[in-house]
Amino acid sequence: MTTNQLLKPITETNINGKIHIGGCNTIELAKRYGTPLYVIDEDTIRSVCKDYKNAFKRYPHTKMMYASKALCTSAISKILDSEGFGFDVVSIGEIYTVVKSGIPLTHVLFNGNNKTEEELDYAIKNGIGRISVDNFAEVDLISKIGGKYNKNIDVLLRITPGIECHTHEYIKTGQLDSKFGFDLSQIDDAITKIITEHQNIRIRGLHAHIGSQIFEPKCFHDEIEVLIKEISRIEEKFGIVLDEINIGGGLGVKYTESDLPPSIDEVADVIISSLEHHIDKYKTNPPTLYIEPGRSIISTAGVTLYTIGSMKQVPNMTKYITVDGGMADNPRPSMYQAEYVAEIANDTTGRENEKVTIAGRFCESGDILIKDITLPKAETGDILCVYNTGAYNYSMASNYNKVEKSAMVLVKDGKSDIIVNRETLEDLISHDVIPDRLK
Numbered sequence: 001m002t003t004n005q006l007l008k009p010i011t012e013t014n015i016n017g018k019i020h021i022g023g024c025n026t027i028e029l030a031k032r033y034g035t036p037l038y039v040i041d042e043d044t045i046r047s048v049c050k051d052y053k054n055a056f057k058r059y060p061h062t063k064m065m066y067a068s069k070a071l072c073t074s075a076i077s078k079i080l081d082s083e084g085f086g087f088d089v090v091s092i093g094e095i096y097t098v099v100k101s102g103i104p105l106t107h108v109l110f111n112g113n114n115k116t117e118e119e120l121d122y123a124i125k126n127g128i129g130r131i132s133v134d135n136f137a138e139v140d141l142i143s144k145i146g147g148k149y150n151k152n153i154d155v156l157l158r159i160t161p162g163i164e165c166h167t168h169e170y171i172k173t174g175q176l177d178s179k180f181g182f183d184l185s186q187i188d189d190a191i192t193k194i195i196t197e198h199q200n201i202r203i204r205g206l207h208a209h210i211g212s213q214i215f216e217p218k219c220f221h222d223e224i225e226v227l228i229k230e231i232s233r234i235e236e237k238f239g240i241v242l243d244e245i246n247i248g249g250g251l252g253v254k255y256t257e258s259d260l261p262p263s264i265d266e267v268a269d270v271i272i273s274s275l276e277h278h279i280d281k282y283k284t285n286p287p288t289l290y291i292e293p294g295r296s297i298i299s300t301a302g303v304t305l306y307t308i309g310s311m312k313q314v315p316n317m318t319k320y321i322t323v324d325g326g327m328a329d330n331p332r333p334s335m336y337q338a339e340y341v342a343e344i345a346n347d348t349t350g351r352e353n354e355k356v357t358i359a360g361r362f363c364e365s366g367d368i369l370i371k372d373i374t375l376p377k378a379e380t381g382d383i384l385c386v387y388n389t390g391a392y393n394y395s396m397a398s399n400y401n402k403v404e405k406s407a408m409v410l411v412k413d414g415k416s417d418i419i420v421n422r423e424t425l426e427d428l429i430s431h432d433v434i435p436d437r438l439k
């Protein structure tokens with residue numbers, strides 16, 4: 001059993017009917033910091049990191065990266081850095097967050113299918129470790145900026161390996177018809193372009209990412225075969241040795257009881273066995289293996305606390321229970337029908353169960369957090385704890401309906417620290433400008 005297979009943070013306990021996380025009483029957290037509140041359990045993050053490091057011990061040329069886009073804040077970056085993880089970043093904002101957290105960019109990979117000149121300039125100026133080159137236009141841009149700062153740039157070529165994985169349509173990335181990376185048939189042209197026109201770009205390896213919330217380890221086996229085969233072919237054709245492969249992230253987590261993601265050990269075994277097998281088959285040197293999980297690092301560590309407000313029983317139909325957050329703090333259910341599990345965090349002893357639908361407060365009928373869940377009969381003022389909200393919740397949050405983004409606290413050993421302040425009303429209009437003629 002590894003941490004990504006749990007529904008709840010590892011420190012979750014129920015004391016006298018009240019949910020505690022990281023040794024903190026969630027009811028007191030809600031009172032002290034307000035709701036909605038993102039709560040992140042530090043022990044769970046560190047436990048997943050340990051799982052990954054243990055699982056890949058057998059292949060010593062492994063480097064762990066954290067895909068920042070799952071949850072990118074300064075404190076979270078500090079924790080991952082302290083665990084020895086590098087970072088996979090996708091925007092100047094994520095690079096800035098890492099830089100301002102005092103973390104060197106040596107172990108940072110900049111990835112994305114339309115990096116702007118401003119972003120690439122900032123990355124290169126600050127000494128980014130690797131850039132994952134996504135397309136032809138980017139090759140010229142990287143070379144130009146490298147020239148400006150008189151730097152050689154280490155790159156990986158992002159490729160679409162043509163692996164179909166059973167995951168949601170919007171989070172599949174490795175299939176052939178994808179907006180990400182070079183098609184296999186374009187790799188040679190990309191390499192030719194780089195080696196003939198751009199001496200300041202060094203191709204270090206290949207990069208792929210086949211999707212997210214992946215439950216089938218076999219997908220990684222197939223991906224690695226494509227990568228190793230290409231490396232071997234490239235060496236033969238161009239005489240250049242690529243000694244790095246980055247297989248992306250994507251390992252799944254357990255959002256509901258019926259989700260049964262494989263353990264990190266199981267996935268690591270498949271990955272390493274596939275590597276060993278294909279290194280042997282295609283006669284390449286063992287490359288450095290980069291893995292860059294996001295969701296599986298941070299999802300289980302996070303819960304969101306809400307206060308239950310109004311309720312509506314549609315006669316003979318659904319009973320709606322409305323919380324003080326919803327699609328602005330967690331867009332995943334309305335965006336791709338994501339499912340979650342929740343519990344009432346305060347003592348509900350003696351209450352009967354009922355089937356309800358948890359609605360958000362935002363002005364969209366689609367703002368439903370959880371459809372049909374059985375909970376003890378809820379009362380206004382109860383605190384609802386939604387599990388597995390660490391990944392792609394805060395990072396996808398919006399100010400829809402002009403609502404302030406929620407605060408985030410980090411809990412450990414009975415202590416809680418704010419790591420993201422709740423936005424204020426002032427924050428909400430801080431970028432607004434009224435032209436003179438309207439004053």
Ligand SMILES: *Cc1c(COP(=O)(O)O)cnc(C)c1O
Pocket residue numbers: 067069070088111208209211212213248249250251292293294295296
């Ligand atoms: C999103 C992404 C990841 C992380 O994916 P998870 O499913 O969160 O693990 C890793 N690498 C790349 C290139 C990505 O786009």
